[in-house]
Amino acid sequence: MRDIGIGLAGFGTVGAGVYLNLEKNRALLRERVGCDLAVRRVAVRDLSRQRAVPVPSGVACGTWRELLDDPAVEVVVELMGGIEEPRELILEAIRRGKIVVTGNKALLAEHGAEIFALATEKRVPVFYEAAVAGGIPIIKSVREAFVANHFLRVRAIINGTSNYILTRMAESGLDFATALAEAQAAGYAEADPTLDVNGWDAGHKAIILASLAYGFWVPSKDVLVEGIEKITPADMRFAAQLGYTVKLLAVIDACADGSVEVSVQPSLVPDSNILSSVRGVFNAIAVRGDVVGDALFYGRGAGQDPTASSVIGDLADAALALQAPRESYGFIPHGLYGRLRPSDEVVSPFYLRLGVDDRPGVLARIAGVLGEADIGISSVIQPETDEGQQAALVLMIHDAPRGRMLSALAEIRALDCVHDEPALYRVEAAE
């Protein structure tokens, strides 16, 4: 096989990792892939910037457009960050018949339909293993290994930063701000951690996974995504007392009516569920198929080397595609049917923490509102407080549709005995 010419767009952490590991394991890769994966161009926005890994001399260029114009670049690896420029680059690369490898989850979640429609039309492969869960080969497994399966459900911890923060909060009683600062100091959270802690990094990954598993583009604007910013040390303690651990959980469910639930929410995960023991920056994805049953993948979801491992795996697939082109390369190998279940209709148990007056009759009034809404209570914790003070009241709620739960909560908040912002979290049912 002849060598494969690669153009890297972006030379940040992951881009540099791809370059370094291609160099380090060049001999091994040549044996396994049968050719050199040769980096012919590296495009960076600022050529003069000092970098931890210098852009290799002779291949540096100042704009990604040069990757498109260079006939020696057969595969474009997009690791730039952002949305609009990567979108332009990828669409134009496909038009010119260049294979695309990307780790850009936000781009795929927002513009995947457009990108893969063009890729299908032009019969150009687009690989994206690095977009979901770093070094874990979940995309290849769902696309290829589990091809025989209808997917019944996915549960996933796919944001290492928030899982690190939640682990520190659960195990050391830190509050959110302190745990976040610690994550930043340890290099596990970026200076701007917004997309990690508001749930959207995990949200983008869940949208890609669900779209792949169910064969339609899940509309991101309709997906329920909530972050971990409001979780308190008290929530962590109450959850532990009840036998749960709070995790930022991606939930994908095939519903009986043919719709698909997709959400990312802080969820109380039972201690008996293996996902409750996923600690620190690790990711885990539990898949249930109608043939394979339960399978779980666990590993590092981010970082220079794990992500580079996935990009290089995609480059090997790109090399094979150049050698033996297939008839089609759609993102979704089956029809574009399916629909997202409105989040109001999604049914689950809930955890509800309220700040209430510590006086007789309060629980009765709250229980009354829930009873009117036909929502059942499975247990109640009311820690003791000094007479007459404000108290926390924690209710575990039986399966209820989220919309009805939110309406009842609005009524409860209007009660004069209820103070503070309530906390309402989904509870993952025990198996």
Next chain:
Amino acid sequence: MRDIGIGLAGFGTVGAGVYLNLEKNRALLRERVGCDLAVRRVAVRDLSRQRAVPVPSGVACGTWRELLDDPAVEVVVELMGGIEEPRELILEAIRRGKIVVTGNKALLAEHGAEIFALATEKRVPVFYEAAVAGGIPIIKSVREAFVANHFLRVRAIINGTSNYILTRMAESGLDFATALAEAQAAGYAEADPTLDVNGWDAGHKAIILASLAYGFWVPSKDVLVEGIEKITPADMRFAAQLGYTVKLLAVIDACADGSVEVSVQPSLVPDSNILSSVRGVFNAIAVRGDVVGDALFYGRGAGQDPTASSVIGDLADAALALQAPRESYGFIPHGLYGRLRPSDEVVSPFYLRLGVDDRPGVLARIAGVLGEADIGISSVIQPETDEGQQAALVLMIHDAPRGRMLSALAEIRALDCVHDEPALYRVEAAE
């Protein structure tokens, strides 16, 4: 794409599972693969036998040779069991240019070199995801997703039957024979459980994994394989007391001198290691690559449907190979270098249980032998017994070469204060 003609050799549990699931998810598979995976022939030894799933009419035949002669059969799925007939079938199928899918781990571990040499020569793909860990896509992940990696180590629980037995022994104090009988009653162990409990089922899988990861055919006769038959409830209790769980562990290690350690042995796994919590019939495989870091796969390692899921995944890859043939299809895409580390040279900590006289000076004599051999003791448990009776003595041994440990043990057994068969198990070091 045109339809793909499949010939099934064998219609036992897995063969019937492949057929049933191809039928059940036919529409889904047609969408995803782009063609029908059509079973054209099913070969069984005894056409008249009553079966839980009847052989579909019109495709049944009484000998696997008919699969070879039928031009409508493009892919041969070998699920017959045994060694010699499957070997003949697979070699002849390759000679005739028919793609092979097999789940026959014993065959690949013993005759893989011959089969894949022919497959490489004839450029015919041979797929074998179902041969290792049922529904877990470990072969595809090691071959394709982790292509960028030198594999540093693998630790795996890859025999569900023995893991079920060990789980019952550890959690309910059962002895081996009782736990085995229970596993048989529950359908988790076959009437003849020899290969499961003597370690060789896991041994075959470890040999395939190691050969794939390190690029040379690991000679099965030189691989250290030990079973779980001699583990006692006392060993389970002592292990627990020391913070370990006994697992039948496949160990694959890249050694500093370039050799590769491959073994399957009962091992004490620290409770802090996630593998210690893999219970019942589940399998788990922990892989460490020099780029991806640690990744773990968990799922069902056997059973009709999980194994069928892997076979059908291979059939989808076979369909792609028919559509877009590659230049080469070797088992091992890199060179056939590498060598197995002799098991005598492998270094690990050990657990040693001895039956000894309960009198002063015994520990001193045993420690003396170990000291002479330059083998260190990290801890000792000597449960109390009535004066003058025989007692168990449990020693935890620091890192020692297995050969030297075995020599010292021979000397210890010769002491007049030592009775019974000693138990010596590898200890997995804490990280």
